[in-house]
Amino acid sequence: EVQLVESGGGLVQPGGSLRLSCAASGFTFSSYSINWVRQAPGKGLEWVSYISSSSSTIDYADSVKGRFTISRDNGKNSLYLQMNSLRAEDTAVYYCTFGRGHWGQGTLVTVSS
Amino acid sequence: DIQMTQSPSSLSASVGDRVTISCQASQDISNYLNWYQQKPGKPPKLLIYDASNLETGVPSRFSGSGSGTDFTFTISSLQPEDIATYYCQQYDNLFTFGPGTKVDIK
DSSP: OEEEEOOEEEEOOTOOEEEEEEEESSSOOOOOOEEEEOTTTOOEEEEEEEEEEEEEEEEOTTTTTEEEEEETTTTTTTTEEEEHHHGGGGGGEEEEEEETTEEEOEEEEOOOO | OOEEEEEEEEEOOOTTTEEEEEESSSSSOOOOOOEEOOOOOEEEEEEETTTEEEOOOOOTEEEEEEEEEEEEEEESOGGGGGGGEEEEEEESSEEOOOOOEEEEHH
């Protein structure tokens, strides 16, 4: 069974940093590109970042470019999102998602003083 | 960047009604469009992929059509469990989501 489990969310002050993880199982992780998508409270879905299967292609939404860094470790079946210079508007549930409709349950990031 | 619009932003319909949601892309995306259903506190659930293909296990009252820039999502007979927000998503170039349509029972 395909599983994606996000972790690393929490409360952080504006300007702070956080590292999210997404642990994958039940499929050949190294064969798939994967994305981070976020959803602010009561708002819609926003694509955040993309990484190809070999990490050769990476892209970011303009709203996080220069502050967030996506990476993956195919040996550990894990995806990461390093988030720096966090702002209140980064408050959201962060999901990892790949392929045809596979999503994790999400991890909540709250940026507040 | 590809922009996605959806209409209406919300609707209220009776059980058994036919419900239609429209989605428009800012440029040709062929059929690279998904439709998702999301209920509060849950991740999105894929209903339709490649614009018109029903995901395995999804009831046949859900359907999708369209290609290029204009797409339609239909619930042929609205059920109480269909109360949710529905999103279109393009995957022709990275991802972009529509703003969502909130569906309620009248």
